[in-house]
């Protein structure tokens with residue numbers, strides 16, 4: 001639907017490498033609406049919850065430490081029609097080795113452990129993750145004046 005929302009964040013390596021505007025710009029240019037955005041250093045607990053589905057994997061502890069200790073993350077909520085699925089296509093495959101050129105990972109990353117960006121992977125994930133990272137009052141309630149030029 002038009003008001004579907006998803007969580008996207010630029011990981012610490014993306015912030016340190018100065019890739020924030022490049023990454024944000026892709027969602028803006030595609031036609032999505034930014035409804036929340038903050039530069040945060042997520043707590044270890046938040047990150048462990050976020051990646052909970054990975055808790056049995058050998059890289060889980062390292063992943064959570066990296067995400068919470070390496071520096072700030074740029075967390076965003078993007079809104080628009082089919083934004084959840086489209087964002088997954090825009091970030092590319094988890095392993096940058098197989099991510100298509102034109103995607104964030106295919107253009108800006110080389111290694112799975114430093115793959116620069118996150119996007120929720122479905123409707124349930126998006127709702128859960130937005131709640132985990134943002135308070136309701138941090139999310140703008142807005143329709144976008146550009147919508148008639150994006151959707152028929």
Ligand code: DAT
Nearest residue numbers: 054059063093094112113115117118119121
């Ligand atoms: P995605 O970030 O594309 O949704 P995922 O949910 O499967 O991928 O994994 C979450 C993160 O965990 C991923 O962005 C990087 C890390 N990760 C996944 N597989 C990994 C692996 N084989 N080695 C190291 N880190 C990995």
Ligand code: MG
Nearest residue numbers: 118119120121
């Ligand atoms: Mg995932």
